[in-house]
Amino acid sequence: MIRFSDxxxxxxxxxxxxDGTALDASPQTVEVLIFLIENRERTVGRSxxxxxxxxxxxxxxxxxxxxxxRRVRSMLGDDADTxxxxxxxxxxxxxxIGTIDADDPETGPTKLAPGIRRPITVGALSVLAIxxxxxxxxxxxxxxxxxxxxxxxxxxxxxxxxxFNAGLRESFIAEASHRLPANYSVxxxxxxxxxxxxxxxxxxxxxxxxxxTLAEEGSDRVLWSGQFAAPTDxxxxxxxxxxxxxxxxxxxxxxxxxxx
Numbered sequence: 001m002i003r004f005s006d007x008x009x010x011x012x013x014x015x016x017x018x019d020g021t022a023l024d025a026s027p028q029t030v031e032v033l034i035f036l037i038e039n040r041e042r043t044v045g046r047s048x049x050x051x052x053x054x055x056x057x058x059x060x061x062x063x064x065x066x067x068x069x070r071r072v073r074s075m076l077g078d079d080a081d082t083x084x085x086x087x088x089x090x091x092x093x094x095x096x097i098g099t100i101d102a103d104d105p106e107t108g109p110t111k112l113a114p115g116i117r118r119p120i121t122v123g124a125l126s127v128l129a130i131x132x133x134x135x136x137x138x139x140x141x142x143x144x145x146x147x148x149x150x151x152x153x154x155x156x157x158x159x160x161x162x163x164f165n166a167g168l169r170e171s172f173i174a175e176a177s178h179r180l181p182a183n184y185s186v187x188x189x190x191x192x193x194x195x196x197x198x199x200x201x202x203x204x205x206x207x208x209x210x211x212x213t214l215a216e217e218g219s220d221r222v223l224w225s226g227q228f229a230a231p232t233d234x235x236x237x238x239x240x241x242x243x244x245x246x247x248x249x250x251x252x253x254x255x256x257x258x259x260x
Contacts, residue, residue, distance in 0.1 A: 002037060003101035005084070007076070009034065011178070012246060016075065027239055028053065029071045036072075036086065036096040038174070045093040052170075053238055055163050069094060145184045145256075147214070148193035149173050153200045160203050161237050168210070168241045169199065175249035181257050193217060197252070208232045208240060212248050214255075226251050 002009040054061035152165035187193040214224040
């Protein structure tokens with residue numbers, strides 16, 4: 001849970017409350033706010049927001065972004081001229097300037113979203129059934145782990161959305177970074193990793209199915225795999241990316257946390 005001022009923001013449910021009362025806000029409005037909060041140490045450029053949330057909108061993306069920022073400010077009761085939360089940097093972008101509640105360990109600078117902090121002990125892993133995901137027996141992990149999330153592979157003969165796979169990987173990396181236990185981290189580009197998360201996508205006009213497999217470096221032994229599916233929205237695939245990425249990261253974090 002992210003807490004600031006009199007707001008409680010739940011990234012997993014894409015819900016925001018003020019003084020305990022849920023606010024009427026679209027999922028995308030909340031997602032944009034979450035993204036600004038996650039990157040509050042810097043100004044987020046307009047082009048970055050457009051590429052992430054409105055990649056297929058063309059010239060209409062600027063108007064959509066302006067409308068979304070107005071909705072975020074309205075939701076927070078903020079003022080563009082004297083901002084408390086969303087500051088506009090002319091010709092640059094936007095920055096979240098509110099104060100996150102540092103007393104909550106889940107909303108500190110390195111953990112914005114709810115995560116599972118219980119560490120894994122060294123030992124044999126038992127078979128776990130977690131939302132259709134299965135652990136292999138006998139895997140032994142070191143104390144610290146880096147997971148490399150590999151580029152997403154498309155397994156269809158045709159491509160519905162050219163940038164869907166890249167955006168899904170980006171969202172998965174962001175969600176996993178917030179949800180993994182303290183002794184796990186997502187490997188940056190070029191960093192050595194002892195585990196690899198491989199993602200494949202099958203997509204039709206009706207349904208999008210994603211399979212995630214976690215394997216050991218070197219041996220390629222599969223330790224965990226999970227399948228995730230949701231209806232395909234032909235009008236706006238960005239919410240689908242976020243929905244799938246949250247489910248993927250949540251199950252991955254739960255699996256490594258409970259494998260004791």
